[in-house]
Amino acid sequence: MFLHTALPTASVSVSPDGLLYSGETVTLQCDISDYTDWTYYWFLNNIQITSQTRETITIILPSQAGQYQCQGKRTGKIVDVTVFCLINMYVSTDLPTASVRVSPHGLLYSGETVTLQCDISDYTDWTYRWYQNNQTLPNQTSKTIRYIIPIIKTGQTGLYRCEGMRTERPQRSQPSNDLSITLPKATLLVKPNPVYPGETVTLTCSVGSYSDWRYKRHKDRNDTVVSQSGSSNPGASYTINTISVSDQGQYWCEGHRVSRPTSSQPSTDITLTVLGQFFCSMSLFVCQSCRQGLCNKPKVTLSSDQKDVLTADSVTLTCTVESSGWRFYWYRHRQDSEPVAKTSGSSYTFSQVSVSDGGQYRCRAGRGDPVYYTQYSEPVHIQVTGESNTFNKIA
Known part of the structure; x- marks a missing residue:
């Protein structure tokens, strides 16, 4: 005679109950009504969670949401008993945003x-x-x-x-x-930059919106105000004449108005660099030249693409100077004469030269208003012949 007894049933309780939200910590408990000596096994999406063997487990939503299964096992004197329970865990409601x-x-x-x-x-x-x-x-x-x-x-x-x-x-x-x-931001433009002592520099401050701005321009991090436009002079530009080494540094600007908006954000710092910082030597001649501003002026170099020049040849002279924004002036025979040509580029080309084009040439560059000039180049001598050509540089 055999006696049949129903297996104990397993159930899973969830805490907290009701709506579940992203970010919450949830506790699952495997409840089996009969006996106490169960060994518990947990499965997530049919894969055993080997680290979980207790009656309760804790999960975090939504990263650990899924289908959970609880299994209980115990060993009796006659048979092994295994019970199961299946529950779907998911986030039912997103958190308010x-x-x-x-x-x-x-x-x-x-x-x-x-x-x-x-x-x-x-x-x-x-x-x-x-x-x-x-x-x-x-x-x-x-x-x-x-x-x-x-x-x-x-x-x-x-x-x-x-x-x-x-x-x-x-x-x-x-x-x-x-x-x-x-926020709206001021923009500072410094031209030319870098510069040489004696040049004229213009600082232009602008703010993209509105038109009735008044501007402050500052130098270095101590917030020294180098210029300030008033109601009678609301312009955006400020000119520094006859730049010296002491004018070198970081500049920035800002805008102000009477009505809203009352001010802008300051511009980004721009470093004004003064080149050619020479000092007087013990030589009286050199000192006098420096005081006249000669040793601060940038040097230019004149070169030619032709060493041997025949009549009807084409010859290009190139005037080289550090930095940019220059116009170029070309002189023949005497440097104190009127230039024979003015160019925006650094090259000057003779097309189909004749014997009369021969001679001694110099160049110099200038920029700004009033014009600031470089030194004159060393002369280059061009001799044009019909039979043999020579090109000599006179030191």
Whole structure:
């Protein structure tokens, strides 16, 4: 005679119950009504979780969501008993998502006070957290925060986001997307740069929007104001005449207005470089030349592409100078005469030369208004013949 007894049944309980949210920690418990000496086995999507052999396990949503199976085994005196339970674990509801809005709308400017508001559509009992550039803003737990836009040289005051926390489930929201507050920025243009002592330099400051800006121009990190346009002179440009070594340094500018926006973000620093910094030697002649500005002027080098010149040949002279933005002046025979040609490029070409084109040539370069000239080049002598050609450089 045989006695048949039904196997114990297994069930899985979930805590917390009800809606489950992303980011929550969930506890699963395998309940078997009869006996106490069970060994437990857990499976996720039909694959055994070898590290879990207890009655309860803890999972984090949504990364560990899936189909869970609980199995209990015990060894009796007569037979082995195995029971199963299957449960699907998934995230039933996404967390509420926060969003940030800013007031006033439109372009924002340094020195203004703005309001940031954190909006979360569901529930009302939130405590708020605010972040600036991924750093928590201390003592900011309200739905709205106010702050004054700082004056910085990057043009961007930061990335802002918020999230909500509460004691009841769901205990947190999804954080908002980053809100970037970017401000209009001044732009500084320095021409020419680099320069030589004695040159004229123009600093031009501009802000992309509006037209009635007044400008301040600063030098170096001590914020020294080198120029400031007033109501009678609102222009964007400032000229430094007769540059000297002491004018070398970092320059930046900013714009100001009477009405909103009242100011711009400062421009990026630009380094003005003064070349040719010579000092007087013990020689009286050299000292006198330096005082006249001769030893500060840049040198130019004149060269020719032809060593042997026949009549009807083509000859190109090239005048080389450091830096850019120059016009070139070409002289024949005497350097104090009127130039025979002026070019925007550094080359001057004779086409189909004749014997009368022969002679001694020099060049120099100039730029700016008034024109700042380089030194004259050393002369180059061109001799044109019909039978044999010679090209000699006169030192």
